[in-house]
Amino acid sequence: MGKSIPFAQAARIGSYVVGQTLRGNKHYPLVLMLEPLFRCNLACAGCGKIDYPDEILNQRLSYEQCMEAIDECGAPAVSIAGGEPLLHRDMPKIVEGYLKRKKFVILCTNALLLAKKIDQYKPNPFFTWSIHLDGDQAMHDKSVCEDGVYEKAVEAILLAKSKGFRTQINCTLFEGSDPERVAKFFDEMTALGLDGITVSPGYSYERAPDQEHFLNRAKTKQLFRDVLKRGNGGKDWDFTQSSLFMNFLAGNEAYECSPWSMPARTVFGWQKPCYLLGEGYVKTFKELMEGTEWEKYGVGNYEKCADCMVHCGFEGTAVAHSVKNPLKVAMLAMKGIKTDGPMATDISLANQRPADYVFSGHVEKKLTEIRIAQPRASKSVVTVQD
Secondary structure (H helix, E strand, O other): OOOOOOHHHHHHHHHHHHHHHHOOOOOOOOEEEEOOOOOOOOOOOOOOOOOOOHHHHOOOOOHHHHHHHHHHHOOOEEEEOOOOHHHOOOHHHHHHHHHHOOOEEEEEEOOOOHHHHHHHOOOOOOEEEEEEOOOOHHHHHHHOOOOOHHHHHHHHHHHHHHOOOEEEEEEEEOOOOOHHHHHHHHHHHHHOOOOOEEEEEOOOOOOOOOOOOOOOHHHHHHHHHHHHHHHOOOOOOOEOOOHHHHHHHOOOOOOOOOHHHOOEEEOOEEEEEOOOOEEEEEOOHHHHHHHOOHHHOOOOOEHHHOOOOOHHHHHHHHHHHHHHOHHHHHHHHHHOOOOOOOOOOOOOOOOOEOOOOOHHHHHHHHHHHHHHOHHHHHHOOOOOOO
């Protein structure tokens, strides 16, 4: 596990993975990726959620639906994203519900509303604020297409830390990221006293307005090598991900995707096959696990997956590898990530099936469901709750 992950969390998740392995379970969830709404108060160019019709942006998962999701899948942790989760009026209750179930909760936010909402939450070793920051002031404000957001995010970090909350950032690196600037940004964030950094390469959401600045796998590996070598093989910074996942990003591992490890529950339902690809939706977690043809997805299997190296697909693989290879993890902790020399041979793309563009059909289906239910919308739990 990454060195910034609390021992209790690492131990519980490690024990959970060992238990699943001993029971012979190949497909099991590690983190529930919950999207209780798609509505946001920003319009980032790299986001695939902001251009839905208003009828969909106005949908909300209820408290009961959010609890059903974690009870169904049984994952030890939940990451709450969106949209902007702090727009959901029941979010404090949802977080509290998960904490009562002894789940590790990561609440992702752009931080614009954090100062206004923070007193609705209480510090808890199982609870972490994850504040979205895609680099220094110029990098981040460009990424979110609005000036002044970086400054508000940094103020929110300092506020959350002052009130005793575990606080980390989540950072997406896109095409054209300068390794020197990224490394300096990580130094600055570390100096703020953060509890960790979650970092991931940008992946091309099918509906994202800006499709030109996502990384391919070769560029991802070189970028992460160039960044990590400026931080002593990554040892200068506390990452929230497993060290073997970071080793993978630097091109030193050739992992297959584990899309079932971070299942996504959204306002559409359980999303097939993963958090990033919406190619079908089902009503129950059981249907997701048993009805998804997992072998049709992942690098080497499907064209849309060819450039993906994102944590929601590969962190689960890395964690399972970590549990089975503690000595390798210990060596990485001592020596840091290798940032030069030959890279691991990647998975061949020769036999991948072509992309199937089916997403618009799911949107139309959801719109039809909403319109049929319209007469009772005023009494429903899914009406606007900003």
